[in-house]
Amino acid sequence: MDNNIRDLSIENKIQVSFKKTENSRKEKTLQTLGDIFVSGLLHLAFIFTLISMFKIQGLSAMTIFLGSILIFALSCFFDNIKGIWKILIIIALFIMIISGNVYIKNGLLLTINQAISVIGKNTGLFIKEYKITIGPEMYKISINYFWGMFSLIIAFVCFMTVRNRSNLFLWIFVTPIFLLETWSGITPGFFHNLILFLASILLVNNSFIKGSNENKLFGRSKDSIILYTAFIILSLFIVFSFGLNKFKPASSYSKNSIAKDIKNTVADKIEDFRYEKKKTNTFTQGNFRKLEKLELLDIPALKITMDKPTSLYLRGYVGSKYTSESWTDLDDNIYYDSYGLFYWLNKSEFSGFSQLSTVNNLVKGSKNKDEKTNITINNINANSKYLYMPYESDIELDSFKNIKTFADSKVMSTSFWGNRFYKYKANTNLVKKYPEIASNLYDLKNKPEVKEYLKHESHYNEFIYENYTKIPRDIESLMENQLGEVPETEDTHMPYEKAIEIVKSYLDENIVYTVEPKSAPKGKDFLRYFLEESREGYATHYATAATAMFRYLGIPSRYVEGYLITPKDVKNVSDSKPIVIKGTNAHAWTEIYIDEIGWIPIEVTPPYYDVMEQTDTSEYPGGANLEKDKETNSSGNSSQGKQQIVDDEQEPNNNPNNKPSRKLTTLEKVIFTIGLIILLTILIYIVYVIRKRKELKEMKKGFEDPNYKLAIPRIFSYSMSLIHYGGLSKRGGSTYGYLKDIEKNYSKKHAKIFEKAIKINQEAVFSNHEISEEQYNYMIRFMDQILYDIVESKNILQRMKMKFWDFIY
Structure with missing residues (x-):
């Protein structure tokens, strides 16, 4: 048989085998200690990692350690708690949740808002924060109430995970944390991460050993092995952490250069595949390490139709922050912190992209209608990642789909293949006559609509000076060596025309134009090598140096790459006839911010001095008419230098320092309620599981009689x-x-x-x-x-x- x-x-x-076991008091004690150690460490590591990652403030120690107390109590008394008491405990927890609903909800929203803030500062991604329905004096109580409940729930889950020899907590809770760190770059403290890693190892170790069918391992009981292994791992962890922190602090860590180069190469190849059909030029979007011989290819880049053909600068890539290897965007935390400013400016119909046209409309009024032109861009081979926009654009960017902007510096497509066809309205060439526009604006400062514009511009102006006059300290020293000390002025910078003359004169006298410059040695600062050693280059080199020099002189500036529509290109072109702009029209220049007027392109590369129309500087702002302007400016603000901040009273909802917030929508309230129901259902199911598992365990124990x-x-x-x-x-x-x-x-x-x-x-x-x-x-x-x-x-x-x-x- x-x-x-x-x-x-x-x-x-x-x-299915059932071995005869006789748990001694000693083995039970070891098992309890093992469970307390592993589940307690896992609970604290997870909670403190979240607090560290998202910088949660205002939590008391008792709130955090509530879960630890629960783990200790469950480990010691869980088997002796009768079913009715378990049900009563769940009911008590349910009552606590219901009675503290307003605190839990607001504590959750405060936590989410803090997480949103941290994510935004690290990624630049902006998500509207939720509106809190309690006063600030209740914030601490609310967040402690929520985290107390959260700590108890996580503690219970940790306890059941360890008790049931499962790794479920690792996959559901710990792994997403590590994935979030990888994606966002948000990391907790160095030791928080290591302790969470240690706790995860102990969890797996506990699951592996206690899940074994063998009662003895290496002559020791399973519970002895857990404590023994935990001690070994903990000792190694302490030695490793001390050594790593002693000899190579975490703050000094940097990526391996080979790995970094591989990553950059792969990223470049992917971007070329997505956005480049045919290379029309060898400009590198501000990346100095990719600079080679300048090649401007005679192939179509853009096909442009204007009902009134006019010469324009079309900016694409804009570099905001100088590093030794490239121009980059401002840090993500700056974009996040300034979101509220640009949100309210946009609500007030103020935009740095159309600022020059806005001012022209203010000073010309209805007489300005004949200066408008409709422009259609058909991007044939140019980089489709950027939308090429003139300084004279006169359109609300909300009308565009699938775009994102960076502090009114550049417009980028969010479509996978970029954007190759778009339309907008613009004024005809205003760059050549911006001094006249500036002077006219200063004469109209008492007009209500001009006052309103200047009020908004003052806030934008503050952001501009705060972020676009910065250069690294070593570059500041370099500029001082090359240009000398900046002459003292009554305001923050010298007159614009004088600054432009200093920059252009220095570059004309000291730099040789060539399309085949020597490359900066690896590891050497690009600008320092260019100005002190090679002293040769083309538009990228000139524009980079000029941008740093303007900043050194106190004038906000940025590096730009784009295309020129030159007077030659539009000469004798009929209205609405397409104009093909080729790779030979690609160019790089610097742009400076003229107070109250906006961003203006400045040509600093000698071969291009006569390519575009010359600017009429007879009425230069901050120049010859400075004294006149000071007299006519009734508010006492100088037109020269940094625009002073207007302190006009504003309605609360128009305060540019406030970020937009939102209330919970009906859908979110439904989701919140459903989430609460799911949580309670899970708790009820856990009680059911405990009861059924206990019955099954008792039955199997009877098989071993x-x-x-x-x-x-x-x-x-x-x-x-x-x-x-x-x-x-x-x-x-x-x-x-x-x-x-x-x-x-x-x-x-x-x-x-x-x-x-x-x-x-x-x-x-x-x-x-x-x-x-x-x-x-x-x-x-x-x-x-x-x-x-x-x-x-x-x-x-x-x-x-x-x-x-x-x-x-």
Whole structure:
């Protein structure tokens, strides 16, 4: 008969074995200590990692350690808590949640807002913060209430994870944290990360050892091994952390140069694939390490249609921050912190992209209508990542789809392949006459609409000076060596025309124009090498140096790459006739910010001095008419230098220092309610799992009774329940009545095995005979075989139901 069972078994059958164990007091103590250590460390590591990552403020120590107290209590008393008390505990927790609903909700929103702030500062991604419905004096209470509940829930999950020898917590909670760190660059403290890593190792270690079928490992009990292994790992962790912090502090870490180069190369290839059809030029979007011989190819880049053809500077890439290797965007935290400013400026219809046109409209009024032109851009081969916009653009960017802007510096497409067709309205060339526009504006400062414009410009002006006059300290020293000390002025910078003359004169006298300059050696600052050693280059070199020089002289400036529509290109071109702009029109220049007027391109590369129209400087702002302007400016603000901030009273919702907030929408309230219901459902399910697991454990413990006459009937009863679960209907009368059904549904061999099991069970129940160990082992194999057959007959969903809902095994 035993052979029959072995014949029915297959190599991968489910093995369910129950070993006789006698847990001594010492082993129970070790098990409790092991559970407390692993679950407690995991809980604290996870909570402190979140607090460190998102810089949560105002939490008390008691709030955080509430979970630790719960873990200790559960570890010591969980098995002795009766079912009714477990239910009462859940009800008490439910009452705490309901009674503190307003605190929990606002504590959650305060936490989310803080997380939004940290994510924004690290990624530049802006998400509107939620409106808090309680006063600031209640913030601390609210956030502590929420984190207290959160700590208790995480503690309970940690305890159950460790108790059930599961790694579920690792995949659901810890892994997403590490993935978020990888994606966003947001990291907790160095030791927080290491401790969380340590706790994860201990969790896996606990699951592995306690999940083993062996009762002894290396001559030690499983619980002794957990503490022993934990001690070894903890010792290594301390030594490793001390050594790493002593000899190579985390703050000094930098990526391996080879890995960095590979990453940059791959990123460049992907960008070229997405945005470049054919290279029209060798400008590098501000990347100095990619600079080669300048090549401006005679192939179409843009096809432009204007109903009134005019010469324009079309800016594409704009570099805001100088590094030794490239021009980059401002730091993400600056974009995030300034979101509120640009949000309210946009609400007030103020935009740095159309500022020059706005001023021209203010001073010309209705007479300005004839100066407008509709422009259609068909990007043939130019980089489609950027939308090429003139300084004279006169359009609200909200009308464009799939774009993002960077502090009114450049317009980028968010479409995967970029944007190759778009339209906008602009004024005809205003750059050549911006001094006249500036003078006219100064004469109209008392007009209400001009006052309103200047009020908004003052806030934008403050942002501009704060961010676009910065250069690294070593570059500031370089500029001082090359240009000398900046002459003292009554304001923050010298007159614009004087600054332009200084910059252009220096470059004309000291730099040789060439399209094949020497490359800066790896590891050497580009600008320092250019000005002190090579002293040769083309537009990228000239514009980079000029931008740094203007900043040194106190004038906000940025580096720009784009295309020129020259007077030659539009000469004799009929209205609305397409103009093909080729790669030969690609160029790089610097732009400076003229107070109250906006950004203006400045040509500093000698071969291009006469390519575009010359600017009329007879009425230069901050120049010849400075004294006149000071007299006519009734507010006492000088037109020269940094615009003073207007302190006019503003309505609260127009305060540019405030970021927009939003209330919970109906959908979010529904989601919040559903989330709360799901949480309570999970808690109820956990109670159900605990109860069913306890029942299953007690039943299996009965199978291990050393009195075989008691153990065998229990095994047989469980086996019969498996047979019924497998689909056989219950019968009345003798158990032998099942033989025909088993033979019909399975086989004759199964029927014979079942028949022998019946006899052994009856002998154990009704006779005075001693039951042998061989008979006991036969019943165990019989039970295992039935369980295996039942599981094999089910699909994956049915198996999950068996294990996690019906708790059959």
